[in-house]
Structure formats: C-alpha cells, structure tokens
Amino acid sequence: MEKTRPAPSNVESLSKPFTKMFRTHRRRDATGSGGGSGIGVVPGKDKPIIEKLKLSGNLRDYYSTVLSEHHKDEDEKRQHSQKLSSNDNEAMESLLANLFASISAIKAAYAQLQVAQSPYDPDSIQSADQAVVSELKHLSVLKQSYLTNQLQSPAPPVSQPALAARIQEQRSLLKTYQITTKKLEAELQHKDSEILSLQAQLQALEKQNRALDARLHPGRSLSALDNLHLSGLNPTHFLTALRYTVKSIRSFVKLMVKEMESAGWDLDAAAVSIQPDVLRRKPSHRIFAFESFVCQKMFSDFHLRDFNLSFLADRSTWDRRRFFDEFTEIKFVKLKQVFDGKSQKSALRKFLRAKYLALVHPKMDLSFFGNLEQRALVSSGRGFPETAFFAGFAEMARRVWLLHCLFFSFGPGDGSIFQARQGSRFSEVYMENVAEEEEDAAGLRPTTVGFTVVPGFRVGMALIQCKVSLSLPRDAFPR
Incomplete structure (x- = not known):
C-alpha cells in the first residue's frame, strides 16, 4: 500500500517558484542574451524580482514577514x-x-x-x-x-x-x-382564638361534670367552691372542704388495709398496736384505729402556717390572700403535674414527699411492694410512682394541703384545731361519734372517749365537731 506523502509546508510551497525561476535564469546566462536558438529575455523584465530579493536580504526574512501578517489576521x-x-x-x-x-x-x-x-x-x-x-x-x-x-x-x-x-x-x-x-x-x-374558645368550652364542661358529680355524690367534690371569692368566704365552705378531705382519708385507709391483707398482716394486732381498746366493742371498729393513725400523721402541726417544715418557712409570712390564691390555684391541679420537673408547685411536691416518709414506714413499703424502689423514688422527688397505693396517698395529701390553705384564708386568730382526750366524757357540742349508737346486752350506752379519729376545728365563730370512737367502761365487759 502506497504511503501518503505529507502535505508541503508554507515555506516549501513558496520556495518552488523561486527555485524554478533561478534555474531558468542560469540557463539563459549560459546561452547568452540573444544567441542560439533560444528565445531572448528582455533584460528589464527580471530586474524588479532580483531587486526585491536583494532588498529582503534572504528568503527567511521574507517568510517571517509573510507569517507575521498571517498570524495577525488570525488574532484579529x-x-x-x-x-x-x-x-x-x-x-x-x-x-x-x-x-x-x-x-x-x-x-x-x-x-x-x-x-x-x-x-x-x-x-x-x-x-x-x-x-x-x-x-x-x-x-x-x-x-x-x-x-x-x-x-x-x-x-x-x-x-x-x-x-x-x-x-x-x-x-x-x-x-x-x-x-x-x-x-x-x-x-x-x-x-389562638380557637384555642381560647375550646378552653372556655372545656371549663364549662368540667364545671357541668363537677355539678353532676356533686349531685350524684354529695360531699365528694369541691364543685360547691368553684366560684368562691375571698370576700364571701365563710365556715360552711371550710366544712365542705373538710368533708372532701375526710372522704379521701377513708379511701386511702381502705387501700392500706387491702395491701395489709394481701401481705398477710394480722389486722387485729396492727389495730391494737395503735389503739389498745379498739376491739373491746366490735372487731369491725379496728378501721377507726387506722383512720386515727393516718389523721394524726397528716394533721400533725396543721395549726402552723409552715407545717413545721423547713422548706415551707416562707409561708410563715403569708397573709390570708396568699393562702386563698394558693387554694384556688391548686384546687384542680392534677397530681402528675405536681410531680412534673417543670412544675412551679415544688412546695406541694415536697409536702407530699415529707408526709409519705412520715406516714409509711420502710417495713410497710418492703412488705407491700417487695422492695424499697417506690420509697426511693418518692424520697428523690424525681417522679410519680405508678401505683394505686401512692396515687391514693397523693390525692389525700393534696386535699389536706387544700384544707390547710383554706384554713388560713380566714385570717390569723380566726381558727384552731383540737381533739378529745382519751377517757374524757363524751360531749355532743364538741364531739361526734363515728359509729352508730349501740347498746350492749345490759343496756349500757358508751359515754367515754376511746380515741379521736378526726380532729375538730374552730373557724371564726363556728365549731366543727371532732369525730371520736367511744368505749364502754371496763366493768361492762364480761370476765
């Protein structure tokens, strides 16, 4: 296969005419200007070319001039x-x-x-x-x-x-x-307007529910105190709150007795350890001994503004307005909100913790739950134990707190708390028998105070009787 020759460069293409021209000029010089048979050349015809070649000096300079013009055109x-x-x-x-x-x-x-x-x-x-x-x-x-x-x-x-x-x-x-x-x-x-409207509807529905609950269960809720104002406060309102609190105490005592039965406790022995004469009349009256024990713990130092607790020391300087505002604010607070870490009700949370540790003995916690995890959780204040026992206690403690706030809303010197001494004579003015009046076979009626179950209160000019358990004289029982 024949190889393709490379295309001649620009210099080669320009040099060929000049080479041919030089060869012809030499042949004419060899034969003479006009002799022989060759054709004569006019002397003046080739002179401009020769002069141009002489002026350029050599072919390289000429080529450079041509190429520079070419590059100039390309740049443009x-x-x-x-x-x-x-x-x-x-x-x-x-x-x-x-x-x-x-x-x-x-x-x-x-x-x-x-x-x-x-x-x-x-x-x-x-x-x-x-x-x-x-x-x-x-x-x-x-x-x-x-x-x-x-x-x-x-x-x-x-x-x-x-x-x-x-x-x-x-x-x-x-x-x-x-x-x-x-x-x-x-x-x-x-x-925002929708939220406000829904909140108003929710409050109206809650108020209706509380009213219905009050009609179904009189004395069980605080619906009668919904629209209460400090200027209209009277002892009747305190009596309503007290009944509400006593209901919660009895509910918690029933929970406690149920846990004691499940743990295998001897209920009679436990009741006698609290009130030795509680079983002298009727074995079923032992429940009053447990109620008395719980009330003693929960109402301890009730007459003091700070409950004799160091973390409530600032409450000792509160006036009746502050206590009433606290009552109004806490009245419908949910318990889980109290134990929320972001809650502003730290005083109530600390009160619940202090009362639980005072009321529930570590042996009782260990017996009921098999460990002390619930007690440790309550003691740390980090959370709300998810048990029915603690929920019942917390609700009871919250109602005692509310009663305390309402008690001091009447002002200093307008209230006191009292209880009947054991063995004192029963008085219908200051006392109320927790059990129905009973007569034994001999027709004797109990007239002596065995122990106080729920303390009594004096609010303003009104006196609220304490609830007591009566006992028969010792010689009335058969030997």
Missing part, C-alpha cells in the same frame, strides 16, 4: 470571535435573569391572590391578577426573543440588564416572604 479573527462569544454570554445571562425575575414576580402575585381570597378583597385580587397577566406577557416576549435570535439586537424587547433583573427578583422574593408571613400570622391568631 480570534478577538472578533471572542467578542461575539462575550456578547452572546451577556445576552444569555440577561435572558436568564429576566426569566427568573418574572417567575419570582408571578409567585409574589399568586401569593397575594391567595391571601386576598379570605377575607375577600376585590381590589387586591384585581391587582394580583393584572400582575400575573403582565408577567406572563413578559415571559412570552422573552421566549420570542430567544427563538428569533433577537437578544443581541440594538433594541431588544427584553430591555432590562441582568443586574437590574436580579434586583427585581430579590424584591419579588421579599414580597412573597412578607405576604407569607402575614398569612401565617393571621392563621396563628385564628388558631
């Missing part, structure tokens, strides 16, 4: 091409900037159109609609300019520089954000 073409390319880039950049500016303007107008729907604003709707139509027309012009290659025309229909278009885009975006912010603020206000 390249610069022209770059200039055209730069113009194209600027035109495309301007096109894209205007395109995004129009899109942002449409978004802003559409956001304005949405906001104007509710509440209905016809002027704003018309303005937004016109803005959308105007920007759509602008987009159409941009499209036609691109398709017809008019971006580099002296007066393009787009007629907005890239920088100005970017500024317009940012303004449209800012307007969109402002409209969206106003819309969200309006929605937030609407939600």
Whole structure:
C-alpha cells in the first residue's frame, strides 16, 4: 500500500517558484542574451524580482514577514470571535435573569391572590391578577426573543440588564416572604382564638361534670367552691372542704388495709398496736384505729402556717390572700403535674414527699411492694410512682394541703384545731361519734372517749365537731 506523502509546508510551497525561476535564469546566462536558438529575455523584465530579493536580504526574512501578517489576521479573527462569544454570554445571562425575575414576580402575585381570597378583597385580587397577566406577557416576549435570535439586537424587547433583573427578583422574593408571613400570622391568631374558645368550652364542661358529680355524690367534690371569692368566704365552705378531705382519708385507709391483707398482716394486732381498746366493742371498729393513725400523721402541726417544715418557712409570712390564691390555684391541679420537673408547685411536691416518709414506714413499703424502689423514688422527688397505693396517698395529701390553705384564708386568730382526750366524757357540742349508737346486752350506752379519729376545728365563730370512737367502761365487759 502506497504511503501518503505529507502535505508541503508554507515555506516549501513558496520556495518552488523561486527555485524554478533561478534555474531558468542560469540557463539563459549560459546561452547568452540573444544567441542560439533560444528565445531572448528582455533584460528589464527580471530586474524588479532580483531587486526585491536583494532588498529582503534572504528568503527567511521574507517568510517571517509573510507569517507575521498571517498570524495577525488570525488574532484579529480570534478577538472578533471572542467578542461575539462575550456578547452572546451577556445576552444569555440577561435572558436568564429576566426569566427568573418574572417567575419570582408571578409567585409574589399568586401569593397575594391567595391571601386576598379570605377575607375577600376585590381590589387586591384585581391587582394580583393584572400582575400575573403582565408577567406572563413578559415571559412570552422573552421566549420570542430567544427563538428569533433577537437578544443581541440594538433594541431588544427584553430591555432590562441582568443586574437590574436580579434586583427585581430579590424584591419579588421579599414580597412573597412578607405576604407569607402575614398569612401565617393571621392563621396563628385564628388558631389562638380557637384555642381560647375550646378552653372556655372545656371549663364549662368540667364545671357541668363537677355539678353532676356533686349531685350524684354529695360531699365528694369541691364543685360547691368553684366560684368562691375571698370576700364571701365563710365556715360552711371550710366544712365542705373538710368533708372532701375526710372522704379521701377513708379511701386511702381502705387501700392500706387491702395491701395489709394481701401481705398477710394480722389486722387485729396492727389495730391494737395503735389503739389498745379498739376491739373491746366490735372487731369491725379496728378501721377507726387506722383512720386515727393516718389523721394524726397528716394533721400533725396543721395549726402552723409552715407545717413545721423547713422548706415551707416562707409561708410563715403569708397573709390570708396568699393562702386563698394558693387554694384556688391548686384546687384542680392534677397530681402528675405536681410531680412534673417543670412544675412551679415544688412546695406541694415536697409536702407530699415529707408526709409519705412520715406516714409509711420502710417495713410497710418492703412488705407491700417487695422492695424499697417506690420509697426511693418518692424520697428523690424525681417522679410519680405508678401505683394505686401512692396515687391514693397523693390525692389525700393534696386535699389536706387544700384544707390547710383554706384554713388560713380566714385570717390569723380566726381558727384552731383540737381533739378529745382519751377517757374524757363524751360531749355532743364538741364531739361526734363515728359509729352508730349501740347498746350492749345490759343496756349500757358508751359515754367515754376511746380515741379521736378526726380532729375538730374552730373557724371564726363556728365549731366543727371532732369525730371520736367511744368505749364502754371496763366493768361492762364480761370476765
């Protein structure tokens, strides 16, 4: 296969005519200017070429001159091409900037159109609609300019520089954000109003439920104290709260007795260890011994503003308004909210902890639950034990706390707490028998106080009887 010869360079292509010319000139010099049979050459015809060759000095200089002119032409073409390319880039950049500016303007107008729907604003709707139509027309012009290659025309229909278009885009975006912010603020206000309305409905329903519960279970709830004001406070309100508290004490005692039975305790022995004469009349009266024990622990130092607890020392300076406000605030607080780490009711939480540790012995915790984990949790104050026993205790302690707040809402010197001494004569003025009156076979009636179950109170000019368990004389029992 025949090899392809390389194409001659520019220098070679220029040197061939000169070489041929030199050879012809030599042959003519050898034959003479006009002799022989050859054709004569006019002496003046070849002189300009020779003179040019002499002036150039040599062929290399000439070639350099030709090549420099060639490169100059190439540079001019390249610069022209770059200039055209730069113009194209600027035109495309301007096109894209205007395109995004129009899109942002449409978004802003559409956001304005949405906001104007509710509440209905016809002027704003018309303005937004016109803005959308105007920007759509602008987009159409941009499209036609691109398709017809008019971006580099002296007066393009787009007629907005890239920088100005970017500024317009940012303004449209800012307007969109402002409209969206106003819309969200309006929605937030609407939600807030809905929350307030629902809260009002919830309070009304809770009030109705408490009223129904009060009708079904008289004395079981504090619904009668819902609209209580300090100026209208009277001893009847305190009596209602006391009944409410006594109910919770009896409920907790039933839970405690149930746990004692499950743990295999001797209930008679436990009752006798509290009140030795409790079983002399009736074995079923042992429940009163447990109630007496619980009341003694819960009402201990009740007559002091701070319950004789160091963490409640600041309450010793409270006035009746502060105690009444505390009563109103705590009245419907849920127990889990009290044990919440973020709760502001730390005083109540500490009171529950102190009373639990004083009332429930560690051996009782160990016997009921098999370990001391619940006691440790209560002692640390880190949480709310999820047991029915502690829930019953916490509700009872909360009601004692409420009764204490209401007690000191009557002002200093307007209240006191008392109990009947064992062996004292029964008085219907100061005492109330917890059991129905009974007569033994000999017809004897009990007239002696065995022990106090629930203490009595004096509030203002009113006296609330203490509840006592009576006992028969020792010689009334058969030997």
